[in-house]
Amino acid sequence: MKSVQSKGFIKAISLLLCLCFAFSTVFCIPALAEETTKASVSDLQEKKDKIKEKINETQQKIDELAEQKDKTAETITALDRKISLLQDQINLLQSDIDNLQAQIKKTQEDIDRTEQEIVKTQQEIDQKQAEFDQIFADYCQRLRAMYISGHTSNLEVLLTSIDISSILTRSQMIKSVSKQDSDSLDSLMKKMNEIEQAKAELEKKRNQLKKDKELLEKNKKSLEENMEAMQQSKSELNSEVGKANAIMRKLNDDTSEYQEAIETNEKQLKEVQMEIDAAYARASRGTGSIQGSTGDGSHSGTLSYPTYSRSVSAGYPNYSSGRYHGGVDFRCPSGTKVCAAASGTVIVAKNLNYSYGHYLIIDHGNGLSTLYAHNTTLLVGVGDHVNRGDQIAFSGSTGNSTGPHCHFEVRVNGTRVNPWNYL
Secondary structure, three states: OHHHHHHHHHHHHHHHHHHHHHOOOOOOOOOOOOOOOHHHHHHHHHHHHHHHHHHHHHHHHHHHHHOOHHHHHHHHHHHHHHHHHHHHHHHHHHHHHHHHHHHHHHHHHHHHHHHHHHHHHHHHHHHHHHHHHHHHHHHHHHHHHHHHHOOOOHHHHHHOOOOHHHHHHHHHHHHHHHHHHHHHHHHHHHHHHHHHHHHHHHHHHHHHHHHHHHHHHHHHHHHHHHHHHHHHHHHHHHHHHHHHHHHHHHHHHHHOOOOOOOOOOHHHHHHHHHHHHHHHHHHHHOOOOOOOOOOOOOOOOOOOOOOOOOOEEEOOOEOOOOOEOOOEEEEOOOOOEEEOOOOEEEEEEEEOOOOOOEEEEEEEEOOEEEEEEEEOEEOOOOOOEEOOOOEEEEOEOOOOOOOOEEEEEEEEOOEEEOHHHOO
């Protein structure tokens, strides 16, 4: 029995030593990998640097042209180039912002999840600790009892018995106590290991939480810097657009070439194109009152002019400055009659204060359609059938226009083509 008791004391001492270490264990975890690799960040920065270099070169060209008053058209082209580069710069910054916002959202979700896991793990630790404390208290009570009774051998316990009944009873008690102490120690060791594991997991989650919060703050700071840079780029872009439009208005006065002013609202431009694409898609399906319109765009005879005026202020496909121009502009005063170039069905009729302004599109069948823009008033709506020569609008200078005219386009299956091939 003495050897059994000695083993019990050794296990108890081992248990206490393990407990000392269990509550001071600290685990480290690998750093959280960032969404954007160093290589991709470097590539993006290289693109930004190249754009900035091109912007500086373009500005130098603009400055040189500004000293030559007869180079107005070239100045507009150079400004167009700078505006395009600034827009590219903004697009890159927007890409950065979108990526950072996605990272911030994901990191915040990780933080929220980790905080919930920490609470749950702490509750599990508290429960295991309570179970451990109860088992440990019971075992300590038994150790105190054994200490008070002294370290006697099994033989001494039996020899002090007064009769055979006491000997049998004490012998059974010794066996029972020995097994119960051993079971208690095993239970304590098991609970201690469980608590150690739970605390290690808790420490791991806390380190993870710390890393996530540091990453979150870093991404938020980068986001603020990029948004500030974007605002500066947008301000510069608006300034350059204003300069370009002012020069174009001056060019209008000198040459009577009315132009579409430069637009920078990409969202609005995309919305206009989406509306037009949707209208062509409906027409090609032959939905509603609109007849199906797909084909090679061939047309019997020629299209009639949209206005009485034959004076062209800007042709297809470029202005005199070299900027793209998707139609033909017929110079005429505001309020001039605008007529259908051929019979067909109206598939678009919009009143905008940007882009095409008040405009409409007529589907003539076989994939052919015509567009009339910058009107002051539209006289027909979607689904209306019109005949060749019918008045459909009054001309004007609404939307993205620098002077009164009728902007006329011919499209085949939605793609702009040369109107002169049909007039």
